[in-house]
Amino acid sequence: MxxxxxxxxxxxxxxxxxxxVNGVRRRVGVEGRVTLLDWLRDELGxxxxxxxCDQGACGACTVLVDGKRVVACLMxxxxxxxxxxxxxxxxxxxxxxGAVQDAFVRHDAFQCGYCTPxxxxxxxxLIGEGRAGTRxxxxxxxxxxxxxxxxxxxxxxxxxxxxxxxxx
Amino acid sequence: xxxFTYVRAVDPVEAVGVVSADPGAAFLAGGTTQLDLMKDxxxxxxxxxxxxxxxxxxIARTGxxxxxxxxxxxxxxxxDPTVAVRVPFVREALLAGASVQxxxxxxxxxxxxxxxxxxxxxxxxxxxxxxxxxGSGCAAIDGVQRMHAILxxxxxxxxxxxxxxxxxxxxxxxxxxxRGTDGTRTVPLTGFYxxxxxxxxxxxxxxxxxxxxxxxxxxxxxxxxxxxxKVRDRASYEFALTSAxxxxxxxxxxxxGARVALGGVGTVxxxxxxAEDVLRGATVGRDAFREAAEVTLAGARPLPGTxxxxxxxxRTLIRALETVTGAP
Ligand SMILES: Cc1cc2nc3c(=O)[nH]c(=O)nc-3n(C[C@H](O)[C@H](O)[C@H](O)COP(=O)(O)OP(=O)(O)OC[C@H]3O[C@@H](n4cnc5c(N)ncnc54)[C@H](O)[C@@H]3O)c2cc1C
Ligand code: SF4
Ligand code: FES
Ligand code: FES
Numbered sequence: 095m096x097x098x099x100x101x102x103x104x105x106x107x108x109x110x111x112x113x114x115v116n117g118v119r120r121r122v123g124v125e126g127r128v129t130l131l132d133w134l135r136d137e138l139g140x141x142x143x144x145x146x147c148d149q150g151a152c153g154a155c156t157v158l159v160d161g162k163r164v165v166a167c168l169m170x171x172x173x174x175x176x177x178x179x180x181x182x183x184x185x186x187x188x189x190x191x192g193a194v195q196d197a198f199v200r201h202d203a204f205q206c207g208y209c210t211p212x213x214x215x216x217x218x219x220l221i222g223e224g225r226a227g228t229r230x231x232x233x234x235x236x237x238x239x240x241x242x243x244x245x246x247x248x249x250x251x252x253x254x255x256x257x258x259x260x261x262x
Numbered sequence: 263x264x265x266f267t268y269v270r271a272v273d274p275v276e277a278v279g280v281v282s283a284d285p286g287a288a289f290l291a292g293g294t295t296q297l298d299l300m301k302d303x304x305x306x307x308x309x310x311x312x313x314x315x316x317x318x319x320x321i322a323r324t325g326x327x328x329x330x331x332x333x334x335x336x337x338x339x340x341x342d343p344t345v346a347v348r349v350p351f352v353r354e355a356l357l358a359g360a361s362v363q364x365x366x367x368x369x370x371x372x373x374x375x376x377x378x379x380x381x382x383x384x385x386x387x388x389x390x391x392x393x394x395x396x397g398s399g400c401a402a403i404d405g406v407q408r409m410h411a412i413l414x415x416x417x418x419x420x421x422x423x424x425x426x427x428x429x430x431x432x433x434x435x436x437x438x439x440x441r442g443t444d445g446t447r448t449v450p451l452t453g454f455y456x457x458x459x460x461x462x463x464x465x466x467x468x469x470x471x472x473x474x475x476x477x478x479x480x481x482x483x484x485x486x487x488x489x490x491x492k493v494r495d496r497a498s499y500e501f502a503l504t505s506a507x508x509x510x511x512x513x514x515x516x517x518x519g520a521r522v523a524l525g526g527v528g529t530v531x532x533x534x535x536x537a538e539d540v541l542r543g544a545t546v547g548r549d550a551f552r553e554a555a556e557v558t559l560a561g562a563r564p565l566p567g568t569x570x571x572x573x574x575x576x577r578t579l580i581r582a583l584e585t586v587t588g589a590p
Binding site: 107109125126127129148149150153156162163164165168169170172173175216219220223233234235237238239 | 263264265266267268270290292293294297298301302310312314337360361362363364366367497498499
């Protein structure tokens, strides 16, 4: 029979994970239960990845994994082995803004700004998916990003603009 | 989330072996149900076997069926051209569920096994929940109901099966392929889920450690028209209050083939066999559609909080049938 101490040390055992974050290769040992969201914020200081609900419901923690948008709060670091993770800090050079970020600034597409990094990451993916054709399409395929301030009309303006459309 | 041992499985046989042998172990696929419930303290496995690296991904067309690997994501399946052309209601149901982020993570196997959205089930500070702990009672029956079932309920549990895509899949007689310790087997989705009865904690026929390896979707005749209608509290990113998946074949204004299932109303995804009997051979129009809806909901056992669903479900089915048949 295993002792409780043995059981606990086995439970907390660290998992080897090798993956990329914003273009930098990382080799880390991490406890199985650590979520990608907590690790990016607490270990790498990438606080652009926001914790809203921590339950997959709000989209504030949206990042790209191998180019696809996911919620980092419901993903373990251990599951990222071999993957490439992109956060809002990684979408443009240091001190620069990407096209979508620029559009958000031009259209004043935020109030408190808490949902904004998640909105931007989701919008970048949305445009890549070819789903930014109409405002209705944008509304539907951005629905996983909630904005408590209700800045939706301006967020949609920014996305239409960034996708090269006419802001009506 | 409490601590657990993380195991990255590379071989299905090994994954099945580990979880079958250990009552404290569970599979981890996209994690959108599993990790969510672990954070809430509803589930606390000592070992999580990550199956996302297993070679169970991808969609293959074989004659008259499509075989979908269990780890195929909801977004991947929705993007499949055969699905879009031959069974568009499967695509509609997928895209009406969750958000793009969640659909990029959520797998088709995990979707079929998603757990109840009942708020009492998801809150371990509530003692009474037979699904969490057999024999502890049901807080929902005397509590607040809304996202609960009206068909297939028991005095012990009224939790809903909330999957959208399971609704068209059950209408199509999809098959679930599994692997257990004693080899592989195939279970029809129509016989996969178990109504709550007096053991609401037992939700399906899977044995401990049995892995879903694929879901096989039989393709209906080419001229079949399909539609999925989902009614919910907001326009997007919300679970169904009621939904209907319908597939019909028409000869002029006569319905020659009908497959019907409802979501948002059953403790299991609800195949509406009686509605199909009414519709087959009937003439397109309100009378047949209303009768199909009436027979389907005849056995409904609503609670005060779910009483609205009886008429809403009928109208959802009627509207779906009107849309799919192009009825005036
Ligand atoms: C905010 C939110 C909104 C949502 N909205 C909707 C919606 O509108 N419509 C809808 O249909 N769904 C919705 N969902 C549910 C979502 O679709 C499911 O959580 C998802 O499909 C589960 O798949 P997964 O791969 O993440 O499974 P996991 O969470 O990894 O696993 C779920 C369960 O299945 C087991 N499991 C997983 N794969 C296998 C396998 N191959 N064999 C055996 N066991 C397995 C796991 O052990 C676990 O018990 C929503 C979820 C969230 C968080
Ligand atoms: S309805 Fe089912 S899941 Fe909800 S509290 Fe009752 S027993 Fe638990
Ligand atoms: S914090 Fe991840 S979705 Fe809300
Ligand atoms: S700007 Fe405040 S939550 Fe969106």
